[in-house]
Amino acid sequence: MVFKRRDRRPVWQIVLDFVYPRGGWGRAFEYVKHRVRRLPDTPEKISRGIAAGVFAAFTPFYGIHFVIAALLARMMRGNILAALLGTFFGNPLTYIPIGVSALTMGHWLLGRPFNAALFGFGHRDPEFCGLGCRFGSAFSDISHNFMAMFTSARADWHGLAEFYHEVFLPYLVGGIMPGIICGAGAYYICVPLISAYQKRRRKALRNKLSQLRKKAENTGDDSHG
Template sequence: MVFKRRDRRPLGRIVLEVLWPRGGWGRAARYVQLRLNRLPDPPERIARGIFAGVFTTFTPFYGFHFVFAAILAWIMRGNILAAILSTFFGNPLTYVPIGVVAMKSGYALLGLRGSEDHGSIGKKFVKAGEDLWDNFYALFTPDRADWNHLGIFYDEVFFPYMIGGIIPGIVAGTIAYYISLPLITAFQNRRKGAIKAKLAELKKKKKLGKQAD
């Protein structure tokens, strides 16, 4: 195939590059910033898209952040591509602190108390995944579906995370909006100025060429 990689990367290398991309996260962040600045849309729409993307990273819909960010940007009349790019705010370096803030906020807002009766958060993830697989398998066998661990996961992890992520998500998204808006505006103005100057230079050269003829 024409677009097939010639060098097949081992699984370990693929996982490593997900956690730490080539050139580091700083280079990846600069690439995202450049793409955002170059989007062909008014700064306000791009900034609203950035808000949607950053806010989405505080939700527990892992694996669907792109979809959720795009829908939210569409509702807000923001730039959808900017929203998708801005989900980069959630990455292996930030997901842990985001999760901690969201969970603590959720437990505080809902008046819940942390409990290890059903194991750690990691164990609850594992048990919920096992329930999903076992219940899917039960569709084709005489086994009965059991939603106990999924119920525990929803009550003690997913729902508190979802509720707790709203306020810090709004705060982070608002900060990102007000930081990005003037920066994108300035970049677009400089770019327009450079294009105008280039066009003026071309007109000048063209005029001098006609005079020479």
């Protein structure tokens, strides 16, 4: 195929590029910032899209943050491409603080004590099931129960139920408030920045156009002379 990579990356390289992209996170953020500033839309619509993307990063729907951001941007009449770029607020550098804040807030709102040992903090029991273990149990239940529909195996939803009550539901509830705060902050920060950039860009284009016109006029005068 024409667009297929000639050098297929091994799995470890794909994972490494996700955690630390080539060129570093600084270069990745600069690329996102450059793309956002050059979007052909009003500063308000672009900023609403960014806010939608930032909010989506606080939801537990990993893997479909783009879809959540696009739907929210459409509802908010924001720029959908800006919303997709805004989801980069959620990245390996921010997933832990986002997860801690969402889970802490969620357990508090649901009236449950938050167990910091979920993140591996402060527990010494080797049999304790932390966050990674609960994710694994949930996916194991889904896989096992799917196969149980075609075999004589018995379905078991225990791991998935624990994951829902201990992780997914608190994350979903607790991510709303921090997501709204960070999304609103992103909106009010981005509107003046994008507006100022677009004004500078329009001024630079007008100056360039004026210079081209003067150059054309001078060339015409020289040819007549």
